Amino acid sequence: MTHLDTGTLADLALGESTPEQTRLVGAHVRQCGRCLRELESLRRVVRAGRPTSAGPLTLPPERIWQNITDHLDDDSGRTSCAAPTAVPRRRPRYRMWLLAACVLLVAGGAVWGAKISWP
Amino acid sequence: MTALSDTCISVRASAAPTAGVPATAGLSGEQLPDDELAAGIVRGDEQCLAAAYHRWGSLIYSLATRALGDPAEAEDVTQQVFLGAWRGRHTYRAERAALPAWLVGIAKKKIADALSARTRRRYLADAMITAVAVPTPPALADQIIDQVLVEHELARLPASQREVLRLAFYEDLTHIQIAERTGLALGTVKSHARRGLIRLRHKLDAVPLDQ
Numbered sequence: 001m002t003h004l005d006t007g008t009l010a011d012l013a014l015g016e017s018t019p020e021q022t023r024l025v026g027a028h029v030r031q032c033g034r035c036l037r038e039l040e041s042l043r044r045v046v047r048a049g050r051p052t053s054a055g056p057l058t059l060p061p062e063r064i065w066q067n068i069t070d071h072l073d074d075d076s077g078r079t080s081c082a083a084p085t086a087v088p089r090r091r092p093r094y095r096m097w098l099l100a101a102c103v104l105l106v107a108g109g110a111v112w113g114a115k116i117s118w119p
Numbered sequence: 120m121t122a123l124s125d126t127c128i129s130v131r132a133s134a135a136p137t138a139g140v141p142a143t144a145g146l147s148g149e150q151l152p153d154d155e156l157a158a159g160i161v162r163g164d165e166q167c168l169a170a171a172y173h174r175w176g177s178l179i180y181s182l183a184t185r186a187l188g189d190p191a192e193a194e195d196v197t198q199q200v201f202l203g204a205w206r207g208r209h210t211y212r213a214e215r216a217a218l219p220a221w222l223v224g225i226a227k228k229k230i231a232d233a234l235s236a237r238t239r240r241r242y243l244a245d246a247m248i249t250a251v252a253v254p255t256p257p258a259l260a261d262q263i264i265d266q267v268l269v270e271h272e273l274a275r276l277p278a279s280q281r282e283v284l285r286l287a288f289y290e291d292l293t294h295i296q297i298a299e300r301t302g303l304a305l306g307t308v309k310s311h312a313r314r315g316l317i318r319l320r321h322k323l324d325a326v327p328l329d330q
Contacts, residue, residue: 010313014287016294045319048265049273049288057270060180064194065172068201072165 004028004035006042013042157218161208172201175219178271179226185263186230192237196229203229217325223264261328272322280315283308 004025011017012025029036151159151170159167179200183193203225204211211221273281286292286300294312298305 006317007313010316011309014294014312014316016309016312041320041324042316044265045269045316045323046288048262048269048323049284049319051289051291057177057181057267057274058184060176060197061194064180064197065169065176067198068168068172068205069165071198071202072168072205074202 001032003032004038006038009035009039010042013039013046015046153218154213157211157213157221160204160218161211163208168201168205171204171218171222175222175271176201178219178267179222181270182223182226182264182267183230183233185267186260187233192233196226196233199229200226220326223268223326227264264326264328265323268323268326269319272319276315276318280311280318283311284315284319287312 008017008021008025012022017025025035025039029039151167156167156171156174160171176197180193180197183196183200184190187193187196200222204222207225211218216224273284276284282301283297283303286297287294292300294305294308297303297312298308301308303311
């Protein structure tokens, strides 16, 4: 199968195709996954480029890099005999509450179900 | 400081002699392709990390700022992303992700962690009283990532392509209107728009959203 050239797909993604070109491209991409994926990639850019209230990127304050360089040496990779400095992970407490909520829900459902079965 | 690679030493030598400042390494690092920068980081070359920060620091910081809406938390996340990349550099696999995609992937995790922590703080008190389950925070919207990526890459396009695409995107002008506004020939506008868009597309393709 011959494929559409990327320029033609780019025109369509930018909304610059004539109705006739749009129809032809549409007919092709219904049959051709590769061109469809390419068109989708181009549309992804156009969607993301449309005006938003977000404005331009924000320059990070200089102190961020300073903080990063201050902590680079925390890396123990260079001293082979040093024990890995793993930060102990606490088990998040919310899991316990999540579990409790699930138990309550199941228990509640069972009671409710029992009521329906034996009115 | 860890051993510097030949690549980054030579690059560094050509830069202004203010070592340690990202702009310094960044000026030189701008010349290095992404994959060489990645290889330098994996080898433990701090100058390559500095160059990567110079190239993608504002991208990651903007991503975090927009996702979290809090500059202080965004600062913290940005710092965690680059330190996380540095400490996890041995796990980087070039064949699995380009360097910016890897950094964005780390940023997504750190942002999710920050949102989870925030949600936990907010709901924990309620949960203790009513046994309400803590809701899972929403994943970082793909749209935010794409917007930041496009903004980042637009700034790196050749000026002519950038100008045409900005008018097409931000002012929603047609090619004909852009030609009238800029005085460029219609064919030139079309060719700048196509080339610019295709280039952005390749940059975004390198950061798949489903990673």
